Ligand SMILES: Nc1ncnc2c1ncn2[C@@H]1O[C@H](COP(=O)(O)OP(=O)(O)O)[C@@H](O)[C@H]1O
C-alpha cells in the first residue's frame with residue numbers, strides 16, 4: 176500500500192439518481208486521524224454523500240474520484256469497502272425481524288477471541304443488554320436505535336466511520352452517552368486519547384458537536400461543500416443566523432478558520 180496523509184479524498188464528485196443530480200462537483204478531504212462534521216439543511220445531500228461513499232446502489236458516479244487511503248474505491252462493492260475499514264451508522268435503521276442483535280454481533284465478531292464476553296461488555300457500555308435477544312431495533316425508541324447502531328460500530332471497530340444524524344431523536348440527557356460512545360468509536364488507543372481514528376459525523380442540528388471533539392466542519396448546500404472551517408465558530412453562526420443566512424454567504428470553497 177502507498178503511504179497516505181489523507182484517509183479520504185474526494186475530488187470533483189458528481190452523483191446522479193436517475194436524471195437527478197444529487198452531488199455536484201463535490202470536494203472533501205479528511206486527513207488521517209481527523210474527525211470532521213458535515214452540516215447542512217435537510218435535502219442538501221448529506222445522506223447521499225454517505226451512501227455513495229459506502230457504495231450503495233442507486234447512486235451513479237458520473238464524474239470524480241473517491242480515494243480511501245490513496246486508492247480509488249469508487250468501483251468497489253459495499254462489502255469490499257467494509258473490508259477496507261469503512262463503516263456507517265444509519266439515521267433511520269430498519270427493524271430486522273427474526274435476527275437478534277446478539278446474532279448480528281456474533282457474526283461481526285466471529286473472528287474475535289472471547290466474542291461472547293465482548294458482546295456483553297459492549298452491550299453494557301451502550302446500555303443495550305436488555306435488547307440483545309430481541310429482533311434488531313424491534314420496538315426500540317429513537318435513542319435506543321442510535322445506541323444499537325453505535326454498538327454495531329464499536330463491534331466492527333472500523334478505521335473510518337460515518338454516522339448519519341446520531342443526535343436526531345435523542346433526548347438531551349442521553350446525548351452525553353451517545354457522545355461518549357462516539358468518542359469511543361474514534362479512539363484508536365485508550366492509553367493515547369489524542370490518537371484517533373477518522374470519520375465523518377453528519378448532523379443537521381449540530382447538537383452532538385458539544386459532546387465530541389471535531390477537527391473541522393463543512394457545510395453542505397445543494398450537493399456540494401459550501402464552506403469549511405472551525406466547527407464551533409460555524410455552529411455559533413448557524414445558531415445565531417440560521418442556515419438561511421449561512422447559505423447567502425456561501426461561495427463554493429470558502430474557508431472560515
Ligand atoms: N435515490 C434518490 N432518487 C432521487 N432523489 C433522491 C434520492 N435520494 C435522495 N434524493 C434527493 O436528493 C436530495 C438530497 O437528499 P439527502 O441526501 O437525503 O439530503 P440530507 O441527508 O442532507 O437531508 C433531496 O432532495 C432528496 O429528495
Ligand SMILES: [Mg+2]
Pocket residue numbers: 221222223266339
Ligand atoms: Mg439525511
